[in-house]
Amino acid sequence: MLLLCLESSCDETAAAVVRDGREVLSNIIASQVDVHARYGGVVPELASRKHLEAMPVVIEDALERAGIGIEAIEGIAVTRGPGLVGALLVALATGKALAFARDIPWVGVHHIEGHALAIQLEQEVTYPFVALIVSGGHTHLYLVEGVGHYRILGRTLDDAAGEAYDKVAKLLGLGYPGGAVVDRLAAEGDPESIVFPRPLLHQDNLDFSFSGIKTAVLNYVKKQSSEISGSHLNDLAAGFQRAAVEVLTAKSLRALKATGLRRLVVAGGVACNRGLRQSLQQAAREGEFEVFFPTPLLCTDNAAMLAVAADAYLSQGHRSALDLNALAGWPLDRAGDEFLFSSI
Numbered sequence: 001m002l003l004l005c006l007e008s009s010c011d012e013t014a015a016a017v018v019r020d021g022r023e024v025l026s027n028i029i030a031s032q033v034d035v036h037a038r039y040g041g042v043v044p045e046l047a048s049r050k051h052l053e054a055m056p057v058v059i060e061d062a063l064e065r066a067g068i069g070i071e072a073i074e075g076i077a078v079t080r081g082p083g084l085v086g087a088l089l090v091a092l093a094t095g096k097a098l099a100f101a102r103d104i105p106w107v108g109v110h111h112i113e114g115h116a117l118a119i120q121l122e123q124e125v126t127y128p129f130v131a132l133i134v135s136g137g138h139t140h141l142y143l144v145e146g147v148g149h150y151r152i153l154g155r156t157l158d159d160a161a162g163e164a165y166d167k168v169a170k171l172l173g174l175g176y177p178g179g180a181v182v183d184r185l186a187a188e189g190d191p192e193s194i195v196f197p198r199p200l201l202h203q204d205n206l207d208f209s210f211s212g213i214k215t216a217v218l219n220y221v222k223k224q225s226s227e228i229s230g231s232h233l234n235d236l237a238a239g240f241q242r243a244a245v246e247v248l249t250a251k252s253l254r255a256l257k258a259t260g261l262r263r264l265v266v267a268g269g270v271a272c273n274r275g276l277r278q279s280l281q282q283a284a285r286e287g288e289f290e291v292f293f294p295t296p297l298l299c300t301d302n303a304a305m306l307a308v309a310a311d312a313y314l315s316q317g318h319r320s321a322l323d324l325n326a327l328a329g330w331p332l333d334r335a336g337d338e339f340l341f342s343s344i
């Protein structure tokens with residue numbers, strides 16, 4: 001099935017054409033980062049307006065790159081939630097309109113379901129597996145039993161990992177979003193020179209806490225008499241990254257042990273992080289499990305990632321109704337409810 005996928009949950013407007021939930025013919029992403037950077041975070045009203053402008057452009061671009069016209073599209077997938085409701089509505093309304101006008105089926109997909117299954121566009125990972133979702137809004141461990149079947153194993157009690165990266169970058173004056181910058185600086189630093197706390201590391205659960213690490217960085221910065229730069233900045237970034245990565249690695253291993261599974265999928269923007277990749281790859285070699293990371297373009301927000309679940313739902317005959325609404329908050333374990341269980 002040839003799907004057009006649309007995503008506008010936060011600050012990326014994205015469109016993709018994907019065949020059979022597998023073959024990515026195009027994956028276009030228009031980022032609004034420049035628009036929001038000066039405010040140090042995403043401004044919801046601005047995001048909605050920018051999505052409205054960018055959506056027709058990314059759709060045309062996606063069709064052109066795929067070398068097809070809209071008449072070849074057999075189904076539509078959009079992000080239904082979670083996210084900023086005004087932003088979500090842009091992809092949702094566009095998808096409904098296209099589906100109605102062309103009389104083709106459409107389906108609303110969970111954004112995190114997209115992140116968790118994106119790896120299937122590149123290599124086949126057998127279900128069930130453990131998914132570590134590390135993004136701007138999530139730091140969650142899930143048991144993924146199949147499309148539509150997700151069980152939460154653990155989650156952050158406060159900030160998400162990406163949020164902590166962004167806050168640390170902001171307080172160091174490194175701009176927004178700053179995860180990738182901190183990652184780059186950390187690569188040149190000594191991770192043991194400044195030691196930050198590892199919250200919940202030794203607690204017998206699968207939960208995370210990142211706000212304490214961020215506060216420890218803030219307190220450290222406040223205590224300095226001069227601005228942090230050069231190798232001192234590298235060491236600070238490396239120390240923060242080591243603390244975050246150590247906790248993410250330890251809890252992932254604990255989740256594998258608790259479920260008895262030997263496959264770990266890492267997804268979301270922080271899955272781009274080189275420190276996290278190295279740490280989990282080493283743990284996988286030592287612990288004899290497999291770890292899967294999508295390529296960076298499929299880790300951060302994109303529309304192609306929606307195709308895996310959407311293709312499965314549509315192929316099984318499921319369709320979303322035209323009065324389907326966006327969901328700003330939507331736990332992943334309820335993602336398949338519309339089709340698989342009772343209606344939500």
Ligand code: ATP
Pocket residue numbers: 010082083111115134135136137138161162163165166177178179180183268269270271272273274299300301
């Ligand atoms: P969610 O998916 O939870 O709704 P989101 O869509 O905003 O949130 P993503 O686009 O998946 O999140 O990821 C963006 C986050 O990833 C940002 O916080 C960004 O700083 C972080 N990030 C991107 N690259 C890196 C990196 N190399 N190291 C650490 N963090 C990174």
Ligand code: MG
Pocket residue numbers: 010011012301
């Ligand atoms: Mg984003």
Ligand code: FE
Pocket residue numbers: 111115135136268269300301
């Ligand atoms: Fe995301």
